[in-house]
Amino acid sequence: MPRPLGSVRARTTVGATAVVAAALAAAGLIVVSLLKANLAGHADLRAEMTAREAAAKLASGTPWNRLNLDDAEERPVQIVDAYGHVRAVSEDLDAVSGAGGPPTAHGPSPATVLAAENDGDDLDEEDPRPGRVSEEVRHATGRATVDGRTADYRFAVLEATTPAGETVTISAGASLATSRDAVATVGRAMLVGLPLLLAVAAGVTWLVTRRALRPVAAIRGELVEITASGDLTRRVPVPGSRDEVAELAGTTNQTLAALERAVTRQRGFVADAAHELRTPIASLRTQLEVAAVHPRLLDVTELTYDVVRLQDLAADLLLLARLDAGEPPASPEPVDLADLVRDELRRRPTGTRALAFEADVADAPSVPGSRVRLARVLANLLDNAERHAATRIRVALGARDGATVLRVADDGAGVPPDDRERIFERFVRLDEARSRDDGGAGLGLAITHDLVRAHGGEITVRDAPEGGAQFEVRLPTA
Template sequence: MGRRLSSVRARTTVGATAVVAGALIVAGLAVVLLLRASLGGQADLRAEVTARDVAAQLATGTPYANLDLPDGEDHPVQVVDEDGRVLAASEDLEAIEGTGSPGVRPARPAPDRDDDDDDDGDDPGRGEVEDGDPRLTTGAATVDGRTADYRFAAVEATTPRDETVTVYAGADLAAARDAVGTATRAMLAGLPLLLAVVAGVTWLVTRRALRPVEAVRAELAEITAAGDLVRRVPVPDSGDEIARLADTTNETLARLQESAAQQRGFVADASHELRSPIASLRTQLEVAAAHPELLDVDGLVEDVVRLQHLAADLLLLARLDAGDRAPEQSVALGRLIRDEVGRRTADRIPVGLSVEADPHVTGVPQRLSRVIGNLLDNAERHAGEVVRLSLREEAGAAVVRVADDGPGVPPADRERIFERFVRLDDARSRDEGGAGLGLAIARDLVVAHGGGITVGEAPEGGALFEVRLPAT
């Protein structure tokens, strides 16, 4: 169960539901606050309209007893003079509290005023109603024995008899509060249902979206269990990221299949190459054990050296395949080439050396020397009379060329020659043809140093190998 809850689908559902819940809560609070503000503003407007209507009647000289007052339960109104005496009030209005009005019965003195309030210049003129915004307060009123909250507006007016009075008019807040409460309860009741719908839809949509991923996973599990790299994972028709993941997975499987095939071929070829010198050594040792006088020491040494070189080549290829990277340093390629040529004192054909520049490259000196040595060994093996080695710098790259006057490499074999254990027929006919690993090792080492190697036709008609390495 815990594993199921920790799945991508569960986490996506929980995350989406949490985000929607947060958004709905914020939106709900905003709606409630806006609704409350709107209804409160409407109550203020109703109270002000009622107060100004009554004040206008007083300003035109309407007697207090003849005032047209609204229903007291919805819009309680009372009129008081400057001394706090109640001059008129809505029917059944018993008391007003919390507004600064002295109330209805019994009459109470008006609240204390400051000096500015006592200035008659602030009162409206005879037969006029106070301009500007009214004084708004929230208070309680008791109408016919029922006490409720109201929003009150206070407006002053001066009668034609030059009496300044204050009209207090209220608007019932119960309807507004009921509307806000109803909206709040509706939101609270609908929120869980809406979140359940969001969670369910997210769960189903995520399951549908991840179904191809599960198909890829299941197929990979079967491929891993069976070890059958020929099989491929299904690619959905959606063309989305999952389809691209499936394509990349199939490309990876194809490369693994190719790598496994190369590994099997490498093992088979290595076994074949090791079998010959080992069998030769065994035969010579068995003959020597039976007839010591026939012991061919030189032949044994030659076979041991060949076996040693083959083992070293196989070990180097294994390290390169495993991604082994020795510590690199800046290498002066001209000096390295001169040193390598200087060590080759037993070559059948002297190397014609031409160093036109001394570029520096980043790499491993021993492995770069191995590249030069393998190319010279190959040229020495096939050359008739000429082996040339040159070094120059072109367009930010160090260029090494090794040419000979041998039979050359046919165009059809110029890529195959760099494969492992590949030897052309002429080379295979010779005992000194080697194991077919020299050029493969050279290419792998050059590629590991960020360069490239190609073979073409030399001016002398033989093979021309060109190595390009990035100069520093």
């Protein structure tokens, strides 16, 4: 399958290549600038050495006709007196321009003119001492014509005084041809090498990115197969690189495991719900079929009981479905648990057994949530306590460690330690026969657990001082 231009690999390659290109271009400009400056400095040094050599000879008294000013093509030299007349030039030097001196002429030979373009620095107005060379040197870029060929030179201009007291200006140049050839060569090499380096950078980035993304492709392929097969027991491969891709694979496997648990729980829930619904529906059908044949045998009380049981079970299943979907309370509000406990105990009818209720509901902080759902929590805990208590049920309410604590204890048989986590699972009955006789489906404590968790609290069970079970609910205060 071809990769689109918008893929991660393509974008990474283009971005890396652009960065490398910018870095190489900046580095190339810096190298060329430094090279030009360095070569210009060398040219200035050569021109100054030539000028000082000629000036030293004049200052030492060397006659004009004995000055050795050869090699005009590489280092042309011109000497001009204070009146602008050319006193001496290198052999075959025809003209100089832009060297920083006044226009000059050379006697009977073709005039060698210095069309000076001063670079802004004037020479010292005071004449040097007789037989001395000026320390001040001025550098300028100009052109010189040697043997009919004009080229660019870097000139050094200084003054000297002969032993006879005559002040002259010496202009000596150094050819820039070699420097410019070197800069041009470096530039051409960069123009040739830059595309090659960019191609190498792009290729390496492409290959490295492909290798780095290979585990991602494997993860994607495995997820496609898992989705197609529906087998949530499979897991994606985890690379051994211990990088972000490995963390992604680990997180994906954790997500698959959580999804597998959720699906397994949902399937079990559906199966248990269907099993629980089957009993009251079958009972209703049997009673109705009998009533159709023998109307006098119809037991309306039993029929009503089965209908109510079926209605309660449907309501519990619907509530659990809403809690599983993460439905928050419709209108969270501060709930006074002390008032809620008093109301629940007042309206609770007296059962067939004589049970004593003890209530210790000191004023406690309000809790945020739904009054209806918190009332369901309390009712489920009291129903469970009535189902298992022998003679007495105790309800206590208080505050501890910044939380509101509700305790419901009975003096029954209690809950074995191994079952204290399992009783909050759905459709779990520790006393199967008694629960069915009482109409319980094993959903009361599961609903209570989910309601408490939905309110940001927690519920635990332990041994009660009375010898039975004590359920403790901790809820955050308002």
